[in-house]
Amino acid sequence: MKSLFPVSLFMAEFKRRWSLMKAYPAQEIAEVIVLAVFFYMLFLGAKFMAGPTANFGERLDAIVVGYVVWLLMISTYSGIATALYNESVSGTVEQLMMSPHRLTRILFARTMADVAFSLGVTFIVATLIMLLTGSRLIVSPLMAIPILGVILASTGLGFIVGSLVFVFKQVRTVQMVLQFTLLFSVMVPIETWPKAAGLAGSLLPVSPGAASLRILLVNGQFDVFFAVLAIANGLLYLAAGTWLFRKMEARAKQRGMVGHY
Numbered sequence: 001m002k003s004l005f006p007v008s009l010f011m012a013e014f015k016r017r018w019s020l021m022k023a024y025p026a027q028e029i030a031e032v033i034v035l036a037v038f039f040y041m042l043f044l045g046a047k048f049m050a051g052p053t054a055n056f057g058e059r060l061d062a063i064v065v066g067y068v069v070w071l072l073m074i075s076t077y078s079g080i081a082t083a084l085y086n087e088s089v090s091g092t093v094e095q096l097m098m099s100p101h102r103l104t105r106i107l108f109a110r111t112m113a114d115v116a117f118s119l120g121v122t123f124i125v126a127t128l129i130m131l132l133t134g135s136r137l138i139v140s141p142l143m144a145i146p147i148l149g150v151i152l153a154s155t156g157l158g159f160i161v162g163s164l165v166f167v168f169k170q171v172r173t174v175q176m177v178l179q180f181t182l183l184f185s186v187m188v189p190i191e192t193w194p195k196a197a198g199l200a201g202s203l204l205p206v207s208p209g210a211a212s213l214r215i216l217l218v219n220g221q222f223d224v225f226f227a228v229l230a231i232a233n234g235l236l237y238l239a240a241g242t243w244l245f246r247k248m249e250a251r252a253k254q255r256g257m258v259g260h261y
Helices: 007-023 025-050 058-090 093-097 103-133 141-168 172-187 195-201 207-219 224-255
Strands: none
Touching: 007 025, 007 103, 025 058, 025 103, 058 103, 058 141, 058 172, 058 207, 103 141, 103 224, 141 172, 141 207, 141 224, 172 207, 195 207, 207 224
16 A cells, blocks of 8 residues: 555645635635535425335434435545546646656555545534434544545545546546445345345445444444455455556557547
């Protein structure tokens, strides 16, 4: 992991992200409000359909966890493709490739810097949702393990989608479709499936991380099996994503497609 994550590069990207947040604070505030209100409107709609006596109980807590994980995943995986597209449009992607660091390292460090801020936004959104809906999640420091798995898998997905930018350039439609498709991967309750089925379901991106968080934050139990699967899932998708990204990067260089958009 050291070769992929130089600390000095992360600090540079972190300062860049901090400068952007200070320059556009209204955007950050609006994002928190919109994400929280969006879920609350869905909650009110579901409560209306179920009737005034409906009591969602632990199901509401599980849905809140899934929604929060989905937000973190979307903010993580979409950053790489968006950054690469913007660099291509502005004509600066070639400058990034001439850097002493590989392009995958730069984008990985940028993603981790964005994640540092996304975690804060996600925590605030989760707090607002709990206040609005009455959901009560059991916060534990052990949740850092499945969250790490979620971040690694989401970054791997980001590299996979980012690799398409080298070939197709315009991938925003793919991003939009994929982010709603991945909602199934987050919400599917593989922790309730039989052992063999749960193991097969853990191949879905982010799925074991979401399952581990549901078990921990809703039931207050730390499941070692799903925690290990969450990390393994994250490393698998990160390795696959960086490998595909570097293949597509080399292909784009050979065909002279890097600077085109």
